[in-house]
Amino acid sequence: MGIGRRPMVGYLYILPLLVLLGLLSVYPALSVLWMSLQSIELANLGAAEFAGLKNYLLLLKSTSPTLGEALGLSFLFVFVSVVFHVFIGFSLANLLAIPWVKGKNAWRNLYMISWVAAGIVIGYTFRFFFEPRAGVLNYLMRLAGLAPRSWAADPKLAMPAIIIVNIWRGVPYSLIIETAGLQSINTELYDAARVDGANAWQMLMRVKIPIVKDFLLLDIILDTTDTFQVFETILAITGGGPLHQTETLALYMYNQAFRYGDVGRGSAIGVVLLAISIVFAVIYIRFFRPGKEEL
Amino acid sequence: MRRSPIRLLPVKTLVYALLLVWALLTILPLYWVFSTAFKSPEEARGYPPTLIPHSFSFRNLVQVFDDPQTHKSLGFKPYLNSLIIALGTALLTATVSFLAGFGFARYRFRGREVLLLSLLFINMLPEMAKMIPLFRMFILYHLYDTYLGLILLLAAGSAPFSTWLMRGYIKSIPQDLEDSAVIDGCTRGQASRRITAPLAAPGLAAVAVLAFRAAWNEFSAALILTTSDSVRPYTTAIFKYVKEHASVDWHLLSAASFVSIIPIVIAFAFFQRYFVGGLTRGAVKD
Structure with a gap:
């Protein structure tokens, strides 16, 4: 350590961060656990009664839709989204890693647009795109000789529609992480593999993926937790309907707590969201726990 | 070959x-x-x-910018609110994460490693799950429907990742520079402000742009924690507008979307090289 550097001073530098996170992240995350065990109404937040596991039991059995149904929808939404994000993101990253491809930054900037724009704006953009009468998608369907559909209002099509929007939106995030992964590969390895006569496929399977797999895993973990949070794009396109067919956990929580005013029940859903994130956070830290020398 | x-x-x-x-x-x-x-x-x-x-x-x-009282429109105010909230968040995030990044990079205090790992953990806590306690807390402490409340919350959201990013950046700046400034008569604090902060500018730019984007696009916190036209940002103003008008005016909604996307796309195109570099340096192993 340098001259005149007292370790205790370090605490002063991190103090603002600790205060901010303690009050606005850690405290609410703990508080929601306690609130989920109480009966609380939005209209009367001061009056809370201990209710044990009542909120959870109601959610499992008699709330419509049930927690199980919302969980099922969420898992479907997240699983399909993440698979496509990683696949398309990794493919594009590989294409943009080819030495002779021109305008790499221009392509990347262009792809970023879908990630940079606000979720609510993206949501309305697609609501417009899916609009049954004047929407572009149905126009294209008619051009192709297919029957127009009401995408966002059809119980069978609403979920695929919001998944497609979410895939569209999340690809750039994967692209960035996978690009970082590919850039971490020493180019001498490519040359060595080429000297050994490896073709493009062998290069991918034997050189790239083994090295990039940490980044793929990082991408999958972060993207999974992010996708469980998706809220406003779904709210804008379907509002959770039709018939609750697109009511994923975040919307489910919002509806129970802030639309129907059952804060206790909403908190219990919040705890489920929290639990899912914690599982992935633990996996994340176990895999990526930086070595001692890096801390 | x-x-x-x-x-x-x-x-x-x-x-x-x-x-x-x-x-x-x-x-x-x-x-x-x-x-x-x-x-x-x-x-x-x-x-x-x-x-x-x-x-x-x-x-x-x-x-879009017409007075919403007399015309069917959004008005200028929501965009101004968003700008204030996003700039405030970017500034606060950059300040807090520079200080914390500096502390983590330059001082070896007890509990440092555990705290650094906790940041990764806190970064993954879902925003929506925290909203109910935050709602109650904001009403109790008069942060409900204020710029300050949203700025504090959004900065807390961006801070953990930003701190890692800043710490990585500051670690890559040689300490000798600060040490020689101290020998020349600076205090440690002055050295960090005058020597390290300017050198960490690309990292600070990355942190600020990412925090700005997150705040500019924020929806759920704004939906739950604001209620008046004087604070409401453009994201929830658009939502409210659509909810209040039976038929959606696509020409106006499109114009409102267009206005909202342009500044952020320009900011990103301009800062892209800082921020992709910054992301990869802080996000993954150095």
Whole structure:
């Protein structure tokens, strides 16, 4: 350590961060656990009664839709989204890693647009795109000789529609992480593999993926937790309907707590969201726990 | 090892074709919104949709900013609110994460490693799950429906990742520079402000742009924690506008979207090199 550097001073530098996170992240995350065990109404937040596991039991059995149904929808939404994000993101990253491809930054900037724009704006953009009468998608369907559909209002099509929007939106995030992964590969390895006569496929399977797999895993973990949070794009396109067919956990929580005013029940859903994130956070830290020398 | 150009040509065509396909898929829905922003109400509503506006005008873009009391519009205020919240968040995040990044990079205090790992953990706590306690807390402490409340919350959201990023940046700056400034009579605090902060500028830019984007686009916190026109940002103002009008005016909504996307796209295009570099340095192992 340098001259005149007292370790205790370090605490002063991190103090603002600790205060901010303690009050606005850690405290609410703990508080929601306690609130989920109480009966609380939005209209009367001061009056809370201990209710044990009542909120959870109601959610499992008699709330419509049930927690199980919302969980099922969420898992479907997240699983399909993440698979496509990683696949398309990794493919594009590989294409943009080819030495002779021109305008790499221009392509990347262009792809970023879908990630940079606000979720609510993206949501309305697609609501417009899916609009049954004047929407572009149905126009294209008619051009192709297919029957127009009401995408966002059809119980069978609403979920695929919001998944497609979410895939569209999340690809750039994967692209960035996978690009970082590919850039971490020493180019001498490519040359060595080429000297050994490896073709493009062998290069991918034997050189790239083994090295990039940490980044793929990082991408999958972060993207999974992010996708469980998706809220406003779904709210804008379907509002959770039709018939609750697109009511994923975040919307489910919002509806129970802030639309129907059952804060206790909403908190219990919040705890489920929290639990899912914690599982992935633990996996994340176990895999990526930086070595001692890096801390 | 070079392959012959004849064999490479079809490969090149295929690669560029694939890049182009995703570019078109990215652009198509947005293009429609952007072109609708310049169409007349009749053309925007009409069928079949027109690829290029026949009735090209900037009227919608002006109408967005009209007074919502007298006209069907959003008004200027929501954008101003968003700007204040986003700038405040960017500034606070950059300050807090620079200080914390500096502390973590330059001082070896007890509990440092555990705290650094906790940041990764805290970073993954879902925003929505915290909203109910935050709602109660904000009402109790008069942060509900204030700029300050949203700025504090959004900075707390951006801070953990930003701190890691800043710490990585500061670690890459040689300590000797600060040490020699101290020998020349600076205090440690002055050295960090005058020597380290300017050198960490690319990292600070990355942190600020990312925090700005997160705050500019924030929706759920704004929906739950604000209620008046004097604080409400454009994201929830658009939502409210759509909810209150039975039929959606696509020409106006498109213009409002267009206005919201342009600043952030410009900021990103401008800062892209800092921020991709910054992300990869802080996000993954150094």
